[in-house]
Amino acid sequence: MMHIVFWHWWVLAGLLLVAELAWPRYVLLWLAFAAAAVGFLLLVFPNTPGRAQGVLFGLLCTVAVIAWRRYRREHGSPPG
Secondary structure, three states: OOOOOHHHHHHHHHHHHHHHHHOOOOHHHHHHHHHHHHHHHHHHOOOOOHHHHHHHHHHHHHHHHHHHHHHHHHHOOOOO
């Protein structure tokens, strides 16, 4: 497997944001934020193993989507 660097995560975040434009459900937006956060952490800690990056991405995605769903349930759907 090739070495994953921070900008790989940022490219994934950008692709997820573009996909969010095509499918506006706000879920991919939070996945993009999670990918960008992993990219930032990898910029700060460049020797983070690939498996740890994947686990962190999965955890951040899960937390972000759960938080979004809870917020949406309490405050209603966003305008749009």
